[in-house]
Amino acid sequence: MSRRTMVEAIRDALDISMQRDERVVVFGEDVGYFGGVFRCTQGLQQKFGASRCFDTPISELGIVGAAVGMAAYGLRPCVEIQFADYMYPAYDQIVSEAARLRYRSNGQFTAPLVVRMPTGGGIFGGQTHSQSPEALFTHVAGLKTVVPSNPHDAKGLLIAAIEDNDPVIFLEPKRLYNGPFDGHHDRPVTPWAKHPQGEVPDGHYTVPLGKAAIRRAGSAVTVLAYGTMVYVAEAAATETDIDAEIVDLRTLLPYDLETIAASVEKTGRCVVVHEATMTSGFGAELSALVQENCFYHLEAPVVRVTGWDTPYPHAQEWDYFPGPARVGRALKAAMEA
Amino acid sequence: MTDPRPLSFHVPAPAVRPGGIPDFSDVPIARAGEVRRPEVDTAPEDIRDLAYTIIRVLDRQSEAVGPWAGLLGDDELIAGLRHMMTLRAFDARMQMAQRQGKTSFYMQHTGEEAVSCAFRTALEPGDMNFPTYRQAGLLIAGGYPMLDMMCQIYSNELDPLKGRQLPVMYSSREHGFFSISGNLATQYIQAVGWAMASAMRRDTRIAAGWIGDGSTAESDFHAALVFASTYKAPVVLNIVNNQWAISTFQGIARGGSGTFAARGLGFGIPALRVDGNDYLAVHAVAKWAVERARRNLGPTLVEYVTYRVGAHSTSDDPSAYRPKTESDAWPLGDPVLRLKNHLIRRGVWSEERHKQGEAEIMASVIAVQKEAESHGTLHSGPHPSARDMFEGVYEETPPHLRRQRQQGGI
Ligand SMILES: Cc1ncc(C[n+]2csc(CCOP(=O)(O)OP(=O)(O)O)c2C)c(N)n1
Numbered sequence: 001m002s003r004r005t006m007v008e009a010i011r012d013a014l015d016i017s018m019q020r021d022e023r024v025v026v027f028g029e030d031v032g033y034f035g036g037v038f039r040c041t042q043g044l045q046q047k048f049g050a051s052r053c054f055d056t057p058i059s060e061l062g063i064v065g066a067a068v069g070m071a072a073y074g075l076r077p078c079v080e081i082q083f084a085d086y087m088y089p090a091y092d093q094i095v096s097e098a099a100r101l102r103y104r105s106n107g108q109f110t111a112p113l114v115v116r117m118p119t120g121g122g123i124f125g126g127q128t129h130s131q132s133p134e135a136l137f138t139h140v141a142g143l144k145t146v147v148p149s150n151p152h153d154a155k156g157l158l159i160a161a162i163e164d165n166d167p168v169i170f171l172e173p174k175r176l177y178n179g180p181f182d183g184h185h186d187r188p189v190t191p192w193a194k195h196p197q198g199e200v201p202d203g204h205y206t207v208p209l210g211k212a213a214i215r216r217a218g219s220a221v222t223v224l225a226y227g228t229m230v231y232v233a234e235a236a237a238t239e240t241d242i243d244a245e246i247v248d249l250r251t252l253l254p255y256d257l258e259t260i261a262a263s264v265e266k267t268g269r270c271v272v273v274h275e276a277t278m279t280s281g282f283g284a285e286l287s288a289l290v291q292e293n294c295f296y297h298l299e300a301p302v303v304r305v306t307g308w309d310t311p312y313p314h315a316q317e318w319d320y321f322p323g324p325a326r327v328g329r330a331l332k333a334a335m336e337a
Numbered sequence: 338m339t340d341p342r343p344l345s346f347h348v349p350a351p352a353v354r355p356g357g358i359p360d361f362s363d364v365p366i367a368r369a370g371e372v373r374r375p376e377v378d379t380a381p382e383d384i385r386d387l388a389y390t391i392i393r394v395l396d397r398q399s400e401a402v403g404p405w406a407g408l409l410g411d412d413e414l415i416a417g418l419r420h421m422m423t424l425r426a427f428d429a430r431m432q433m434a435q436r437q438g439k440t441s442f443y444m445q446h447t448g449e450e451a452v453s454c455a456f457r458t459a460l461e462p463g464d465m466n467f468p469t470y471r472q473a474g475l476l477i478a479g480g481y482p483m484l485d486m487m488c489q490i491y492s493n494e495l496d497p498l499k500g501r502q503l504p505v506m507y508s509s510r511e512h513g514f515f516s517i518s519g520n521l522a523t524q525y526i527q528a529v530g531w532a533m534a535s536a537m538r539r540d541t542r543i544a545a546g547w548i549g550d551g552s553t554a555e556s557d558f559h560a561a562l563v564f565a566s567t568y569k570a571p572v573v574l575n576i577v578n579n580q581w582a583i584s585t586f587q588g589i590a591r592g593g594s595g596t597f598a599a600r601g602l603g604f605g606i607p608a609l610r611v612d613g614n615d616y617l618a619v620h621a622v623a624k625w626a627v628e629r630a631r632r633n634l635g636p637t638l639v640e641y642v643t644y645r646v647g648a649h650s651t652s653d654d655p656s657a658y659r660p661k662t663e664s665d666a667w668p669l670g671d672p673v674l675r676l677k678n679h680l681i682r683r684g685v686w687s688e689e690r691h692k693q694g695e696a697e698i699m700a701s702v703i704a705v706q707k708e709a710e711s712h713g714t715l716h717s718g719p720h721p722s723a724r725d726m727f728e729g730v731y732e733e734t735p736p737h738l739r740r741q742r743q744q745g746g747i
């Protein structure tokens with residue numbers, strides 16, 4: 001056990017996976033010699049050589065397309081897209097190829113690959129370093145989509161994703177790389193070294209895909225969240241003194257309906273939180289699931305708190321970001337309804 | 338049949354990394370004045386060699402020599418020098434402002450000033466650039482107010498883009514400067530589309546696309562070349578080869594192709610390679626390519642060979658991936674210094690005037706900066722409203738968005 005940042009935990013997961021299985025290869029833009037712009041692959045090229053960890057041309061289509069070919073050959077590529085905002089050139093390869101290869105070849109060919117990408121805002125990155133495109137992946141049959149919220153889970157989920165036989169989209173909330181950011185941008189962030197979830201076991205372990213975790217037990221209202229919003233929701237619950245139960249989904253697809261339904265049935269109220277825009281966002285899916293599965297337990301309509309339906313702005317970042325104040329208001333609304 | 342030998346995987350690597358001694362002596366560089374200047378209507382297949390050499394005008398003695406020389410007079414050259422010096426001073430102040438927390442992000446042009454400054458003066462009003470984030474010289478040499486640039490960088494109350502865009506992602510339709518996207522390469526093909534439209538409408542305006550060495554790897558680049566080639570679009574397709582794409586050396590994007598310019602040959606597009614640190618050479622080649630487009634002779638691909646002296650952006654530290662001394666070893670020198678020496682050689686400039694010019698330019702940049710800051714910086718003073726965030730998503734704000742704005746109390 002040792003305390004690690006999320007970046008270190010991810011690096012550790014890659015290192016261990018590459019060590020255990022020589023089919024695991026890692027590549028992407030600035031990923032090789034330099035070790036990635038967020039340093040998640042630092043030292044891997046040195047340790048495993050340039051055939052296992054290397055720099056690619058700036059072609060996201062090329063990165064994912066080549067990964068599909070390699071995966072079909074029998075390797076286990078874990079590739080990096082520098083920012084989720086730059087995945088669009090690769091979208092065709094992800095949606096039309098990786099996601100459907102197993103289905104259309106009736107299992108003759110599969111694409112066991114992982115596409116890692118930093119996601120989310122909060123760094124004044126403007127339109128092109130802030131987006132949360134998870135719903136564009138959960139909408140696609142054949143993909144699994146994972147969003148870790150802490151170093152412990154990041155490592156275990158990434159190893160599980162690499163070992164999974166289907167393509168996995170692994171979204172890393174960049175605002176959590178160094179600490180559990182709770183949306184209070186005017187305060188310093190506690191580093192992971194001082195947070196229990198920064199405690200990362202050494203060696204190999206997995207956190208199973210498809211299993212949510214209860215981050216804060218409560219009886220008044222259920223908050224469904226993932227990534228950065230887990231800490232924003234925690235802050236909001238503390239600040240409003242509402243006994244909220246916070247469910248960290250960890251894997252968006254396949255989702256853990258059992259945990260979700262059990263919590264909502266217990267509390268009778270539900271608030272769904274994400275950074276991405278609202279309309280057709282993953283929150284819409286969660287809200288529909290809750291309605292379909294927990295309708296007779298609900299005492300109030302499901303409330304969504306999300307980014308606004310605008311492109312991600314630069315100067316107005318904190319007006320856009322659904323921070324603790326907005327989540328707090330939603331908790332109150334759910335309680336008062 | 339003998340047993341096949343195992344294959345091996347090839348990953349290109351730069352000649353030196355930190356700790357090594359940079360050596361560009363094996364980089365073939367044509368002598369100034371050596372490369373011929375064909376007529377603009379020469380068939381592309383007759384000038385394939387121009388994609389593999391380097392067109393240069395300024396020689397070691399700071400003399401302008403050869404067939405590409407002689408286009409610009411004293412006043413134009415002095416103006417060009419001032420544009421480059423202004424861009425450099427602007428960079429210095431904005432880089433510092435970012436370090437002082439007055440904005441979130443900045444990207445410098447150091448070493449590449451000639452490319453955008455000298456290209457801009459080859460265009461006519463109405464022509465449209467589709468730039469990357471490293472062509473602010475197009476704005477400075479194109480007469481765009483520096484105050485607007487700074488207010489954009491500060492996302493303040495006068496920001497023409499209302500705080501919506503990342504710093505340096507300017508847009509000015511009026512100045513022939515298309516809105517910059519942070520997504521690389523997307524705009525190369527748009528430049529071709531704009532040029533196609535101009536031809537379709539029997540207009541006289543042309544377009545210029547811009548891309549970095551690293552970004553040529555994106556499919557958008559290849560789509561641009563095929564469309565430009567097929568429709569003979571009146572477009573100049575510029576590649577700024579500054580040797581680096583963040584930490585990735587140009588060999589990763591170039592692969593086995595001799596040069597980036599040579600990418601054009603397979604498409605039948607005339608391709609020229611030019612010394613990007615030579616103001617006169619850049620301008621002469623730009624003129625040549627612009628004339629081809631204007632005379633409806635079709636697209637031209639131009640590779641500017643230059644060097645990114647500074648960090649990629651304020652988020653980058655190049656000492657982790659290249660020797661600190663690499664930029665000093667770069668054989669094509671500094672564009673400002675080279676033009677300055679040429680002007681001195683011409684007898685129309687002096688060390689003294691240069692110093693004086695530098696001081697004047699810096700003083701005026703600082704004065705504009707003071708004014709810009711009086712209208713706010715990213716984290717203090719007047720700034721665009723949260724309401725601005727909801728506007729301009731659609732021509733008319735739809736009901737759901739209006740509802741969200743109300744919910745947010747905005
Ligand atoms: C589609 C896309 N992928 C990745 C990035 C991240 N990125 C920003 S700049 C850059 C390097 C570009 O290098 P180059 O094209 O050589 O231009 P230069 O910065 O050297 O001017 C990268 C990878 C991006 N902005 N867009």
Ligand SMILES: [Mg+2]
Pocket residue numbers: 549550551577578579580581582583645
């Ligand atoms: Mg470059």
